[in-house]
Amino acid sequence: MKFVNRNGTLHFRKRVPRRFADIEPREYVWISLHTDLEDVAKRKAGAVWEEMLEAWEAKLNGDTEDHEQRLVAAKHLAGIRGYRYLPSSKVLKLPDDEFYARVRAVVRKDGTIDDREADALLGAVPKPKLTLSESLKEFWKLADDRTVGKSEDQIRRWRNPRIKAIKNLIDVIGDVEIQNLTADDMLDFREWWMDRIRNEGLTANSANKDIIHIANVLRTVNKMKRLGLDLPLSDLSIKECEKKTRPAFSVDWIKDKLLAPGALDGLNAEARAILLGMVNTGYRPSEGASLTAAQIRLDHAVPHISIEPVGRQLKSQYARRKIPLLGVSLEAFKQFPDGFPRYRDSAALSATVNKYLRAHGLLESPDHSMYSLRHSWEDRMLSAGIDDRIRRDCLGHRLSRERYGQGATLEMLRDQFTPITLCLR
Structure with a gap:
């Protein structure tokens, strides 16, 4: 490997592998080894090049519309750059020196923004757009530990009330994206249940079970997928009348x-x-x-x-x-x-x-x-x-x-x- 001394610092020049052409606009890169000693440069060159390849791999993995894959790639790239991945809301609250260091790191020499670097260092991976029905599908995967040890029938009986609750909510407000779920939506759902209680002889307990299952599904998805949403799921329960107990046979x-x-x-x-x-x-x-x-x-x-x-x-x-x-x-x-x-x-x-x-x-x-x-x-x-x-x-x-x-x-x-x-x- 040949080194070039530029202003007292050794560099080496390498062609960018073709597979990274979509995420690296340069055909060749000049890489500084931050030393003027050739034996030190030789020891550092291989590791520096491997780190660059790893960063390109992370960017390539993040060049996708799949939110999960993009988030994983962004976290990987942030780690390579020496930072912890943070959502944009937390990046904005960082001390000025770290915030501006992150901003400078995402700007290319020609003044353009590297989108994948921005994903990683500025927390720019967009939150996934999950509808209520999609959230339920995600919930099954995120909550699979809750079915460990259950029989098939127990799993069915565990799943069915949650399926019913989400279906009821969709029937009332539509299959909305959960980030667009409003307090009015949930009040409409509560009022729908109040009408059923008044007109169909149903109990508040049935309504409250629906509300509990909906909250459990959506809060689990929000937490486990790190969406950071402020979901309007509190103070919705309906006051129950005296609970009816099952009588005993004499x-x-x-x-x-x-x-x-x-x-x-x-x-x-x-x-x-x-x-x-x-x-x-x-x-x-x-x-x-x-x-x-x-x-x-x-x-x-x-x-x-x-x-x-x-x-x-x-x-x-x-x-x-x-x-x-x-x-x-x-x-x-x-x-x-x-x-x-x-x-x-x-x-x-x-x-x-x-x-x-x-x-x-x-x-x-x-x-x-x-x-x-x-x-x-x-x-x-x-x-x-x-x-x-x-x-x-x-x-x-x-x-x-x-x-x-x-x-x-x-x-x-x-x-x-x-x-x-x-x-x-």
Whole structure:
């Protein structure tokens, strides 16, 4: 490599590779090595040329309309130049000396602006224009950690409310770009929900769930893609009336109706067994449906089920528990010791059971459902004077104080539950 001494400093001249012609207008470049010693120049030349090539590569990667690729390239180039990439709003707030150093660095010798250098040093990468529907697509990618450990059905049930909420918003205000979302847009959406609550008998809870899901989607996209938008998503919730609680089946209703001979014969065998399994365990329907052979332990000294995160997430950390099987629930699980493959990854269980119970007059009131068996189990434990810690452990609820020790053994649970156990007539 030959060096030229220009005003006491060694330089070398190299042709710009053709692949960089679109982002480097010069055919040749003169590169200063900032030394007048040839042995030093030889040591520095290779690294200086590699750095220049790396910078051109970054500019070439940034010569695209793809926002993500352009942003990555800008951050890379800023690092090569010795700066941290900052959005333009923060560049403007830098101390004068750094601000003007960045400005000078983006100006070519002929006075023109190097767009890729401006992207990198002045934070000039434009914010992506994402519509509401596009934001939802981005959200799935940005929030994929939230589905780790969930079953396919759990993922579907996690996604659907967010899909519905964004669709409802689009139906009201159109598929607007989120940077153009206004407070009036969100107030229009709130008013749309108020009309539905007044005219269709819907609840404020339904509206508030939509608002929460929309805020979660848009705030996640705004944060994770570093858009820096001031989204109008606060103070939109609708005041709820007194929350309607699910009533419990009375003991007499369970014994005289649900457990009457032939009452459940028309229900498919797996759904019937899961329903009967709830009677003396109070598990959530989805917990019973997802049990595997390894979790159904009929050959134990105290037959029981072990609710664990197998192939799915539990509702909370408190949901992991063991429940003894007694009476009608034990008999149901003896019929299905390997679990319930028909409903393990299906959301159809509750709808199937509730439709059957409704059609056959087996619901104690229009507000009752399959889930009312869980409430009934809690009432029966309470009536028997069973300790609050045991009740909460059995139902998979959080304890309002610190949990100490391992809790009741299966033998203790069996003995306390036996007096309130119901059996087939």
